[in-house]
Amino acid sequence: MAEQSESEKKKQRKENIKKRRNITKTGFHYSFFTIVLIFCLIQIGYGAMLNIGKIISYQGKMLTLENLLKKAQARNEDLKTEKKVVTSDNSLEGIARNNLKMASEDEVLIIINKKVEEPKKEKKKFEIKWFKKKEKQKEEQPLGEIYIPQEVIEE
Numbered sequence: 001m002a003e004q005s006e007s008e009k010k011k012q013r014k015e016n017i018k019k020r021r022n023i024t025k026t027g028f029h030y031s032f033f034t035i036v037l038i039f040c041l042i043q044i045g046y047g048a049m050l051n052i053g054k055i056i057s058y059q060g061k062m063l064t065l066e067n068l069l070k071k072a073q074a075r076n077e078d079l080k081t082e083k084k085v086v087t088s089d090n091s092l093e094g095i096a097r098n099n100l101k102m103a104s105e106d107e108v109l110i111i112i113n114k115k116v117e118e119p120k121k122e123k124k125k126f127e128i129k130w131f132k133k134k135e136k137q138k139e140e141q142p143l144g145e146i147y148i149p150q151e152v153i154e155e
Contacts, residue, residue, distance in 0.1 A: 096102040103109040
């Protein structure tokens with residue numbers, strides 16, 4: 001009986017070793033799956049945060065573009081009304097008279113020019129001969145010189 005008990009003890013030891021191995025294997029598998037699941041949850045959370053940030057930024061861009069569209073449409077309407085006003089006969093006649101200095105067939109046009117004052121040049125207070133810089137002379141163009149005939153000949 002002592003021999004059987006020893007053989008039973010060996011069997012029990014082997015069974016205990018197998019149980020321990022199974023326990024360690026299942027523990028390793030569970031811990032590995034837990035780590036994988038935690039990693040997946042972190043990835044999902046990070047992706048969700050990125051998507052929420054993109055949604056918010058796109059909504060802001062949409063609002064600014066909608067405001068820009070409204071302003072452009074209002075400007076378009078203003079330009080359409082301005083076009084109608086400018087292309088009317090009265091406004092064309094006003095432009096011809098005022099800006100282009102034109103007159104109708106039976107009218108005599110008299111233009112009176114105002115004298116344009118030239119800006120005064122500032123005098124240099126202190127000059128040193130050795131450090132004197134060469135100044136470029138600018139070609140002065142007369143301002144607003146328009147040929148005005150002395151007599152208007154009417155045809």
